[in-house]
Amino acid sequence: MSAKKTPDIVIGRLPLYLRVLNQLWEEGRTTTNSQELGERLGLSAAQIRKDLSHFGGFGKYGAGYEVAYLREQLRRILHLNRVWPVVLVGAGNLGRALADYPGFRENGFEIVAVFDNDPQKIGLALAGLTVQDVAWLEAVIIEKGIQIAILAVPARVAQAVADRLIAAGIRAILNYTPARLKTPPDVRVQDIDPVARLQHMAYYLE
Amino acid sequence: MSAKKTPDIVIGRLPLYLRVLNQLWEEGRTTTNSQELGERLGLSAAQIRKDLSHFGGFGKYGAGYEVAYLREQLRRILHLNRVWPVVLVGAGNLGRALADYPGFRENGFEIVAVFDNDPQKIGLALAGLTVQDVAWLEAVIIEKGIQIAILAVPARVAQAVADRLIAAGIRAILNYTPARLKTPPDVRVQDIDPVARLQHMAYYLE
DNA sequence: AAATTCATGATAAGAAATTGACAAGCACAT
């Protein structure tokens, strides 16, 4: 009776599929197939069909997939048929670049509040928002029912801030710090760790 | 006679091990063990031992690992016993934040040149460097023998710039654009895709 | 209307990664 959960690794590929479908859509294409998707993504056609099969049959035998329909289904599966409000903690160089980045809003994630603890930064205007004192972090998260946070603070305070975020109701953290966050199992963390990525690639260089 | 290659997924964890070892080192610890490393990283002790075993025996039976020694070995394996010069292409919001980020230099990667194609940005001072015309991209890469590039340009020109980088001798690209780069097999790409990460996490929210 | 073509979705096979278990071997205590 175990409801076979879809593997997380499969979920992680769905955003890639969605992005290619968005491209195809912008190119005016109405249909595609697993082979084409695979070529664009550098994955095998079999894998794409297998991944999609976890959620039901989206294609037509002999004809492939309708771009608009599959796109819509993926958006539904990933819960992207809404705009998710996001809090950004940290208004340093990185935080400011993130606040200005239009890609979040364009893809369903809207930064609705920015926090910092530096009096010099509090009150600063940033991408249409005002940097707020981190003291009000919990109040804003609770009031607006926000579930997603972007963490762009110094590594040494990352865990403490994360704890506060989680206590206030945050369930997903995009972690730009190199700290390994300890979180309860129902809180998701994704690390953005460019240094680790460079180090990974350096292995293959000489 | 096939020299069993170490799986890429293992290589990808080594930077995480290294970071924890750096922490332990800063804390003044001289020894550790697979269990402690596992706890700090959220991995099983068995996995850490297995990963390390790909490169030989670094520990002592009954006693664990010497922090300084294991750290040094990992740095050697990852080719981090040197400073890698890096070119940064794109001096927009993101590029500027990356240029200012001290973490690259602190971990063995030094941005030695920044390029853009916008006349407004060319000549700008940026973290001790001057933004150069992207026309000179190849010349600088070749002259300095650079193998690593950070790509922070608009998505629509990402592939074209990547092609130029590769032709000039770049072998590793840290790709901040959402484009899926097509590269020869001997060129490594690591994508930094925060939107995809948020979408991944959104699946688990309600 | 029947036959052919085509790409899916399901299943099976294969490959890869993780976990478990334990002999090996060093350090420390006796």
Place this chain on the structure above:
DNA sequence: ATGTGCTTGTCAATTTCTTATCATGAATTT
């Protein structure tokens, strides 16, 4: 010097992930 305790490194077992195969069913052609 011998014994005990502890953690590694390896091998085997298990689990997970990917790839290959093919019957199925829709669309198009004859």
